[in-house]
Amino acid sequence: MKNLKALGTFVVFILLGSGPLLAQQTGLDPVRAGLYKWAIIVGGAAIAIAAAAGAFCQAKAISSACEGISRNPGSAPHIRFLLIFGLVLIETLVIYTLLITIIIVLIQWGNYK
Numbered sequence: 001m002k003n004l005k006a007l008g009t010f011v012v013f014i015l016l017g018s019g020p021l022l023a024q025q026t027g028l029d030p031v032r033a034g035l036y037k038w039a040i041i042v043g044g045a046a047i048a049i050a051a052a053a054g055a056f057c058q059a060k061a062i063s064s065a066c067e068g069i070s071r072n073p074g075s076a077p078h079i080r081f082l083l084i085f086g087l088v089l090i091e092t093l094v095i096y097t098l099l100i101t102i103i104i105v106l107i108q109w110g111n112y113k
Contacts, residue, residue, distance in 0.1 A: 043101035050097035
């Protein structure tokens, strides 16, 4: 019940805050508006795919590292180092995708006006 109350309060504040934004009129070209809409959709899809692939690769790496450490506990420091290094590289690829998505959206934002 407590979570439902917080969710209801959140929804009310969102609706109150979005009212003035939805009431505004725009005199923009519909072709450019559609292009910007597709840029946001493509950017969101790209970051979603990159995050899903990164999460899958991280899960596989952690699973393999745990299996390797359980088979040979003496090599745990080396496996742990390689695991952390690999996770950093995987996460860096996801962050690069995020940056590229932000650049695409900002370029389209500049063409939108």
